[in-house]
Amino acid sequence: MAQIQAGDRGAFDQLVRRHLNAIHAYTLRLSRSPADADDLTQETFMRIWQKAATFRLEGVRVTTWMHRIAHNVFVDGWRRREPTQPFDDEYVDTVPSPEPPDDDAAAALQANIGRLPLNQRTALSLCLLSGFSTDETGHIMAISTHAVESLIARARRTLRQAFREQVNESATCR
């Protein structure tokens, strides 16, 4: 990172190579559009290059800092393009979905995660899929750790209730 801060393009090339998949996966999860994810990823790395000097080596992990920039790029873009839509809006899932799990319950859960409000889905995916701690997730989303825990708790409750309803429905259908 110190080399990138000094303007070394070769070191930046290595950084892109190492983190491109993770940043693209994150922007795809946020935007749910492959084309938008490409643009957001490019914009994210451009900002990383320009803002490298502001990164503090003794602060957060590089990957957390980069995800925060990606998050900010997404939020800025969202505000510019959709001024009338609320940030937490749900919209059609166009993400190339992951491998469908082998059982119906897991597939239903996957669909339910996709229906969660954006903030809950983001917090859940950063903690569960990307393996960030609640502290790091809070840093990325620019909210407190307590707020992250609250989002995840609400997400879990919604998912559990949806799961129980589905179980009850399937029981009454039999």
Place this chain on the structure above:
Amino acid sequence: MSMTPETGSMDLHAFITLLDKTGSQQTAWHPAVRDEARRLLAHSADARAELQAAQTLDQLLDKVVQSFPEHRAPRGLHARILAGLPSRKDSFADRADRLVGWLMAGFWRPVLLSLAPLLLGAWLGSAIPLQEEEVSPALDLSAVLLDEVYTSYD
């Protein structure tokens, strides 16, 4: 954590909140509430049903996480990013960002910066010698003359 008034133990609502916050693994529950939760589970069928639902949810979440394949960014995106990289210009905002970053890096830095004017003043004060008051010959002469004028009136 709310407790039932008659027994002082955990109620179902508090137990559900516990499951939402920490999941179904009892080892993850805080020791202070674990015993209360276990007592509730011993006599409440609703609590056991909630726990079972939470355990199933946790297992399914693990399955969903495992079903996500390693994501690969599209080919060509790496090259596109590098090709579109702007030359890094030191704008005023960048310099200000760097200064703020430098200041925030340690406690001693803002302290040292705020002490700088004081230290500069002290150094200037010690470096510049005190000048003794000099009497110019012209003033001296005028004083003598005036004195003579005044005394001539006496």
